[in-house]
Amino acid sequence: MSAAPVQSAGVVVGRAEEAARMVASRKRWDRFFMIGGAVLSFLCIAVLAVLVADLVRDAWPRLEWGFLTRDQSNDAEQAGIKTAILGTGLVMLVTAVTAIPLGIAAGIYLEEYAKKNWFTTIIEINIANLAGVPSIIWGLMALGLLVYGLKTGQSILTAGLTLGLLVLPIVIVATRESIRSIPQGIREASFACGASRLQTVRYHILPYSMSGVLTGCIIAMSRAIGETAPLVTIGALAYITSVPAVPFSEKAWPLEAVATRAVQVDAPIETGASGGVMQFRIELPDETPGAKKHAVVKATRDVTIPAGASAAQVGEAIEATPDLTARLDSTGLLRVENEQFGGIVLGKDTSGVAAALAMKQEGGRHGPLDWLSSSFTVLPIQVFDWVSRPQQNFQINAAAAGVVLVMVTLVMNGVAIFLRVRLRKRLQW
Amino acid sequence: MTSANVSNLQVGNAGDRQRAVEVVVPTHGRDVSGTIAAVDSRAASSSQSASLVKAEVRGLDFYYGKFHALKNLNLAIYDKKITALIGPSGCGKSTLLRCFNRMHDLYPDTKYSGEIVLHPDGLNLVGPGIDPITVRMRISMVFQKPNPFPKSIFENVAFGPRLRGIKGKDALEAEVQRALKGAALWEECKDRLQDNAYRLSGGQQQRLCIARALASDPEVILFDEPTSALDPVATLRIEELMRELREKVTIIVVTHNMHQASRVSDYTAFMYLGELVEYGETPQIFQRPKKTMTEEYISGRFG
Numbered sequence: 001m002s003a004a005p006v007q008s009a010g011v012v013v014g015r016a017e018e019a020a021r022m023v024a025s026r027k028r029w030d031r032f033f034m035i036g037g038a039v040l041s042f043l044c045i046a047v048l049a050v051l052v053a054d055l056v057r058d059a060w061p062r063l064e065w066g067f068l069t070r071d072q073s074n075d076a077e078q079a080g081i082k083t084a085i086l087g088t089g090l091v092m093l094v095t096a097v098t099a100i101p102l103g104i105a106a107g108i109y110l111e112e113y114a115k116k117n118w119f120t121t122i123i124e125i126n127i128a129n130l131a132g133v134p135s136i137i138w139g140l141m142a143l144g145l146l147v148y149g150l151k152t153g154q155s156i157l158t159a160g161l162t163l164g165l166l167v168l169p170i171v172i173v174a175t176r177e178s179i180r181s182i183p184q185g186i187r188e189a190s191f192a193c194g195a196s197r198l199q200t201v202r203y204h205i206l207p208y209s210m211s212g213v214l215t216g217c218i219i220a221m222s223r224a225i226g227e228t229a230p231l232v233t234i235g236a237l238a239y240i241t242s243v244p245a246v247p248f249s250e251k252a253w254p255l256e257a258v259a260t261r262a263v264q265v266d267a268p269i270e271t272g273a274s275g276g277v278m279q280f281r282i283e284l285p286d287e288t289p290g291a292k293k294h295a296v297v298k299a300t301r302d303v304t305i306p307a308g309a310s311a312a313q314v315g316e317a318i319e320a321t322p323d324l325t326a327r328l329d330s331t332g333l334l335r336v337e338n339e340q341f342g343g344i345v346l347g348k349d350t351s352g353v354a355a356a357l358a359m360k361q362e363g364g365r366h367g368p369l370d371w372l373s374s375s376f377t378v379l380p381i382q383v384f385d386w387v388s389r390p391q392q393n394f395q396i397n398a399a400a401a402g403v404v405l406v407m408v409t410l411v412m413n414g415v416a417i418f419l420r421v422r423l424r425k426r427l428q429w
Numbered sequence: 430m431t432s433a434n435v436s437n438l439q440v441g442n443a444g445d446r447q448r449a450v451e452v453v454v455p456t457h458g459r460d461v462s463g464t465i466a467a468v469d470s471r472a473a474s475s476s477q478s479a480s481l482v483k484a485e486v487r488g489l490d491f492y493y494g495k496f497h498a499l500k501n502l503n504l505a506i507y508d509k510k511i512t513a514l515i516g517p518s519g520c521g522k523s524t525l526l527r528c529f530n531r532m533h534d535l536y537p538d539t540k541y542s543g544e545i546v547l548h549p550d551g552l553n554l555v556g557p558g559i560d561p562i563t564v565r566m567r568i569s570m571v572f573q574k575p576n577p578f579p580k581s582i583f584e585n586v587a588f589g590p591r592l593r594g595i596k597g598k599d600a601l602e603a604e605v606q607r608a609l610k611g612a613a614l615w616e617e618c619k620d621r622l623q624d625n626a627y628r629l630s631g632g633q634q635q636r637l638c639i640a641r642a643l644a645s646d647p648e649v650i651l652f653d654e655p656t657s658a659l660d661p662v663a664t665l666r667i668e669e670l671m672r673e674l675r676e677k678v679t680i681i682v683v684t685h686n687m688h689q690a691s692r693v694s695d696y697t698a699f700m701y702l703g704e705l706v707e708y709g710e711t712p713q714i715f716q717r718p719k720k721t722m723t724e725e726y727i728s729g730r731f732g
Contacts, residue, residue: 115537185576189638192530192570193589193645194562203588208579 052406055399062400068222072239076386076393081401083240087156087376088225090244094372095167095224096159098337100217102164103171104206105211111179112201131169136168139233154235156244157372162230167220178209199371218416222409228380236381244374245366347363379405445696480547481531483649483679489543489555491524494679498524498704500703501543506696511680513694513711515687516728518690520700522683526651529554529681530568531561541572547648566593569642570651574658575634577626577641582609582618585626585637589645604644612640613679614672632663639670643678650674652682656689668693687727691715699723 056063070080106127114120142162151160182205190200206213295341379401386398431493489521491499501523505510515520524533530556533539541555547567554564562724569589578587583605590604605622609615614636618629627635642648642650652671656664671680671693684690690697697714699707699722707723718724725731 183576185572185574186574188532188535188570188576189537189576189578189641190588191561191574192532192565193641194592195588196562199592204578338555415477 008151027121038413050385055402055406058396060277062396062401067397067400068404076391078399079386079394079397081379081382081404082376084172084379084382084401085404086244087236087240088378090156091159091163091231091376091378092221092225094157095163096217096221098164099162099168099220099224099358103168103217103220104175104213107172107175107179108170108201108205110322111176112197112205127169127172134229135166135227136229136233137161139230141165142230142234148427149295154206154237154375155373156376158234159376159378160238160372161225162234163227165225166230170220170223171216174219175209175213178212179205179214182208213421214423217418218412222412222416223401224409225412226382226405228378231381232384233376237375237377239385240375240377245370247368247371351366372380379408390419435622440645448484450594455710470614481508482506484548484554485544486525486547487544487546489525489528489541490675491521491542492529493524498703501527502705504698504708505625506679506681506704508675508676510681510695511675511682511693511695512698513690514681514683514698515584515690515726516700516706517604517731518685519702520653522700523653524703525700528647529651530687531555531559531564532570533679534561539618552730554641566645567647568651569645569647570612570643570653571638573654575631577629577634579625581623581626582626582629582637583622586640586644589641593645605640608640608644609675612636613666613673618648624653630657630663632666633661636670639667643674647678649679649681652680652684654683654685658684664689667716678687687715694723699726701726 068085069082070078071082075081107125110124110127114123139162141164142158146152146161147154152161186204186208187200190204195203267394313414383398383401383405386394386401389395432619474717476728482505485507486502486504489499489502491498496624502525503716514525516598527533528545529540531543545554545556546552546555552564552567553559554568555686573630578588586608587601590601594600595604606615606619609618614633617633618624618637621628639650639655655671656667659667668689671682672679682690682694694711696709698705699714699718701722707718707720709719714723715727718727
């Protein structure tokens with residue numbers, strides 16, 4: 001009777017050895033994978049750290065407060081990013097105001113209201129696809145639909161709407177994901193208490209999904225803030241000296257800007273200060289076919305504008321000049337016209353004069369939403385502009401603006417993480 | 430019995446106005462030999478005895494898409510009594526329960542036909558023109574898994590009263606206190622009303638859900654396996670609570686636990702494959718079942 005136990009004990013020992021060998025082998029793989037993973041993660045972070053450090057080193061001479069608050073300039077050391085920061089902030093404001101409510105509403109509708117049918121299925125597939133559309137395509141769409149179609153111009157409004165559409169799918173997807181993580185039991189409890197769908201959304205679905213929704217919104221915003229391509233497409237300016245129209249401020253007539261731009265466009269205008277008086281000479285070009293434009297000067301008229309004239313006075317001054325009339329045509333261009341030689345177009349860029357004429361009807365102050373139609377620049381475009389200049393000094397500016405952009409993005413992502421952790425902690429089911 | 434099913438069923442205590450009731454259930458020529466219903470025909474017509482029957486299920490069919498989940502159910506729910514629905518998984522007991530507060534309306538592709546008449550006013554709960562919210566304003570529900578809102582204890586209970594337009598701190602506090610006392614939770618949490626509901630234990634959470642259901646002052650409370658996620662001690666407390674609540678409201682409870690049905694309920698309905706097999710007073714169902722299928726289920730031979 002002793003043989004059998006010994007035999008079975010042997011089998012047991014054999015099995016134990018086999019198991020120990022297998023366990024050891026799996027543990028080796030485990031450790032191998034862990035070390036490999038750690039090395040790769042470290043490499044990723046190290047590369048990122050080196051890039052940021054390099055950027056900061058390049059940018060070092062410009063990293064001071066004044067860089068953020070100075071206007072643009074052709075002198076690299078005097079140039080700042082005030083207009084870019086303002087532009088970025090205002091464009092983001094428009095983006096947030098459009099994309100966030102629309103995206104959350106769409107997400108709620110698709111999760112809580114929409115019946116599942118072929119129509120909602122198509123919408124869902126399209127939203128997933130829209131998230132993958134290259135941003136330049138959005139820019140082309142905006143150029144066609146907004147700038148030319150709806151005539152919103154190369155403005156903050158256009159840029160904000162474009163980026164809003166661009167990030168809308170991100171907000172929708174984040175909202176839906178977050179809503180989907182709410183257990184069905186919570187909805188049933190709310191309905192069983194006698195709540196309507198809207199009350200259930202208002203008191204339960206929206207508050208409980210808020211962490212995910214806010215995280216999605218911030219991620220969407222930090223995506224939008226770095227976008228360059230669609231804004232270049234719709235015509236964001238790289239160099240801009242005027243800040244967007246401050247609500248209710250007195251409309252200024254930027255004499256200097258009109259002068260320089262008008263010279264560049266159709267009608268040459270000369271300015272000169274004479275005893276506190278700003279003087280324009282509008283030279284009427286030869287309009288005969290084949291004649292070289294501006295080559296033959298047929299007539300000149302001086303338009304005298306007192307220094308510090310209000311915008312309305314500018315318009316009046318042009319009107320008061322003999323043989324000259326000024327009007328805005330249907331496309332928003334300023335036409336200065338002369339009986340003998342017909343009209344000349346000063347072009348859209350003479351925004352001051354255009355504004356002056358418009359103001360004869362509207363009064364002398366900016367409306368609360370005038371900034372929406374201002375031209376603008378944003379941080380990434382500013383970086384792109386500086387980096388493409390040959391002077392070494394502007395490379396430093398580009399690096400410094402890049403650092404600012406990276407910091408803003410990091411802060412936004414940090415807030416997203418904070419919200420996720422903080423708000424999630426209150427929810428447990 | 431070709432076109433009608435007639436049965437005698439002893440309901441209520443002897444000497445009560447409820448006594449042996451003869452029930453006639455039209456069957457439209459179909460064989461529904463398993464269907465027994467107790468409908469006090471006088472209760473439906475005379476106002477004097479209307480309080481005895483709180484709700485009547487009449488010829489109720491229910492469909493999930495093409496699936497015929499409830500088949501021509503007829504039964505009466507008695508006022509301020511506990512009615513237990515038992516039967517094996519998939520028999521339709523939860524489906525029937527959720528017809529009472531129109532929970533199925535939340536999901537697509539569901540269809541009711543027939544009637545559930547709520548007394549005393551004769552509202553047809555599953556009527557096509559009846560808004561589910563009006564139904565849920567009168568009939569509240571406690572679910573299988575405790576599902577408090579991730580808010581404070583106070584806000585959980587105050588939700589129903591708020592929906593009913595009760596405003597003002599004092600009025601809401603009075604409602605919350607009344608409901609928490611009704612759910613035997615007041616003593617345990619009167620000092621921590623602002624704590625998150627999820628800091629309560631499982632059993633306390635379920636009592637909070639009962640308080641939430643009570644706060645809307647319902648006529649009927651539906652319990653869908655209310656203790657299946659709880660330990661035996663918590664289960665016992667819930668059962669005690671249900672017996673106390675019977676003083677004030679009508680209760681319908683779905684349970685998998687036959688001991689629970691026999692302990693707490695006054696009436697028991699046994700369902701199988703979407704049909705009502707047997708319905709009667711709980712002691713009769715458990716001690717002298719009329720159908721062999723009921724007896725086999727109760728004695729644990731299937732299900």
